[in-house]
Amino acid sequence: MRKICGILIVSTLWFILPPSLSFCQSVEDVCPDQALSSEAPTEQFDRYDRGLDIDAVYDRFKYGRSVHQVKWGRHQTPTRISHISQKLIIAQATRSAPEPSQPKDSEEDLTDPFADEETVPPLKTIYDPLEKINRAFFYFNDKLYFWLFKPVARGYAYIFPQSVRISVRNFFDNLGFPIRFVNCVLQGKFEGAGREATRFMVNTTGGLAGFIDVASEKMGIDEQDEDFGQTLGFYGLGPGFYIDWPVVGPSSLTDTVGIVGDTYTQPLNYVIEFKYNVGIRAYDIVNSTSLTIGEYEDLKRAALDPYVAVRDAYYQFRLNKIKE
Amino acid sequence: MPKGLLQAIVVLFLMFAISALAQGEGPKDRIKGTTDKIIAILSDPALKSPDRADERKRRIREAVDERFDWEEFSRRALAQHWKERTEEEKRAFVPLFGKLVERTYMDKVEDYSGEKVLYVGERVKGKYGLVKAKVVTNDKREIDVDYRLKYKGSDWYVYDVTVVGVSLVKSYRVQFNNIIKQSSYEDLVKRLKDKLAAEE
Numbered sequence: 001m002r003k004i005c006g007i008l009i010v011s012t013l014w015f016i017l018p019p020s021l022s023f024c025q026s027v028e029d030v031c032p033d034q035a036l037s038s039e040a041p042t043e044q045f046d047r048y049d050r051g052l053d054i055d056a057v058y059d060r061f062k063y064g065r066s067v068h069q070v071k072w073g074r075h076q077t078p079t080r081i082s083h084i085s086q087k088l089i090i091a092q093a094t095r096s097a098p099e100p101s102q103p104k105d106s107e108e109d110l111t112d113p114f115a116d117e118e119t120v121p122p123l124k125t126i127y128d129p130l131e132k133i134n135r136a137f138f139y140f141n142d143k144l145y146f147w148l149f150k151p152v153a154r155g156y157a158y159i160f161p162q163s164v165r166i167s168v169r170n171f172f173d174n175l176g177f178p179i180r181f182v183n184c185v186l187q188g189k190f191e192g193a194g195r196e197a198t199r200f201m202v203n204t205t206g207g208l209a210g211f212i213d214v215a216s217e218k219m220g221i222d223e224q225d226e227d228f229g230q231t232l233g234f235y236g237l238g239p240g241f242y243i244d245w246p247v248v249g250p251s252s253l254t255d256t257v258g259i260v261g262d263t264y265t266q267p268l269n270y271v272i273e274f275k276y277n278v279g280i281r282a283y284d285i286v287n288s289t290s291l292t293i294g295e296y297e298d299l300k301r302a303a304l305d306p307y308v309a310v311r312d313a314y315y316q317f318r319l320n321k322i323k324e
Numbered sequence: 325m326p327k328g329l330l331q332a333i334v335v336l337f338l339m340f341a342i343s344a345l346a347q348g349e350g351p352k353d354r355i356k357g358t359t360d361k362i363i364a365i366l367s368d369p370a371l372k373s374p375d376r377a378d379e380r381k382r383r384i385r386e387a388v389d390e391r392f393d394w395e396e397f398s399r400r401a402l403a404q405h406w407k408e409r410t411e412e413e414k415r416a417f418v419p420l421f422g423k424l425v426e427r428t429y430m431d432k433v434e435d436y437s438g439e440k441v442l443y444v445g446e447r448v449k450g451k452y453g454l455v456k457a458k459v460v461t462n463d464k465r466e467i468d469v470d471y472r473l474k475y476k477g478s479d480w481y482v483y484d485v486t487v488v489g490v491s492l493v494k495s496y497r498v499q500f501n502n503i504i505k506q507s508s509y510e511d512l513v514k515r516l517k518d519k520l521a522a523e524e
Binding site for chain 2: 162291302317
């Protein structure tokens with residue numbers, strides 16, 4: 001019970017604190033004359049990406065309302081917000097802010113960012129004040145993968161056929177149901193929550209404790225990939241900054257809080273002792289690694305700076321997940 | 325009207341209808357055409373022997389080159405740095421970057437083993453098009469792949485590919501910007517060349 005209270009307090013604080021913090025940082029970004037007068041070099045774009053959605057910040061600035069309320073409103077009535085963002089765009093004439101497109105088609109890139117030769121599209125990337133430490137951890141994780149996880153996963157894959165490994169992955173996926181369900185509900189995605197509940201029931205029974213994903217294969221009910229990090233993003237909280245955790249890998253401040261939050265929504269964590277849990281988790285990693293050998297190698301081979309490539313891929317991937 | 329004439333008209337009409345269907349104009353048909361072509365090369369048993377590996381690679385490369393606009397790729401990846409380049413530098417950069425993207429693409433495609441490609445959506449806005457596809461892997465995962473195309477001259481050309489929400493152009497834009505800011509454009513070109521030379 002104390003644990004639950006703890007996480008509730010932490011998450012409430014998280015909701016309240018960062019908007020005000022980011023707000024302080026972003027005022028000058030929002031300030032019209034500043035934006036008009038400055039040439040707005042690329043670093044400035046990086047800066048306003050760090051905190052919150054700029055529309056939300058402006059909204060808060062103007063109406064003094066909390067950011068997540070605004071975000072909620074945007075999903076319900078996109079048009080209501082658009083006139084506000086319109087003003088913002090005028091204020092930011094020099095920096096080609098993303099146009100307020102329809103909520104579902106977030107492909108702002110559809111329009112040509114080069115149509116006006118003078119403007120350059122903002123370089124969206126994640127704030128990375130800990131780059132030096134992160135690079136060290138990146139190096140560590142890289143070695144950990146090539147020296148430990150990959151060879152172990154290879155040997156494991158040699159013994160067990162792919163079908164077995166897919167079943168094991170399904171089993172672990174099925175166990176993650178509470179996390180997905182709770183976060184669907186938290187984001188008001190009740191249809192998704194329903195799908196998750198159906199999946200869990202069908203796969204746990206008909207799918208023999210989750211080893212077979214009957215729901216996807218036979219009924220076409222796909223997994224709703226939601227977690228607490230995405231929920232925080234959904235309500236307008238930016239990633240904060242990038243953290244490349246040892247072993248765990250790429251993450252952000254928000255997603256780290258998300259991961260911690262998710263461990264509380266996983267009932268198994270209350271039942272299974274910590275030391276066994278670590279073992280189970282390691283097995284999960286080896287199993288899923290055995291199914292994705294080669295993906296990291298491809299990414300590295302294609303990149304000029306693998307660290308930056310992984311960081312940006314993580315940022316884009318999470319952004320896309322939140323949009324979905 | 326004589327019966328023969330009517331038949332001829334019907335046949336002619338059908339032929340037009342079929343040909344119009346076959347050579348669809350939209351970006352989706354273009355992507356599908358190129359993908360089908362590449363899958364045909366990849367699954368051609370005659371090309372699978374090791375001594376014809378080079379030919380196989382060359383033919384895939386040709387099919388990709390036909391549909392991808394490397395200049396547009398480069399322009400977008402370099403973004404603000406593109407304008408600062410001389411014509412000569414631009415001419416030298418485009419094939420270099422094109423080769424790197426192509427190699428990345430080839431890496432993904434080379435071990436093709438019967439994955440299915442589903443086309444789930446298409447949007448056109450002026451001269452810009454978006455094609456949404458899903459690649460269903462053999463271990464039953466679905467990978468979202470979006471193609472962005474631009475209508476140039478009389479055809480659609482790809483200028484960005486997004487895989488599970490990660491845009492190739494955006495990814496390179498961040499890397500290029502970092503390298504140019506920290507050292508120089510010359511260093512970027514050097515690193516590109518080293519990268520290409522390393523594993524050829």
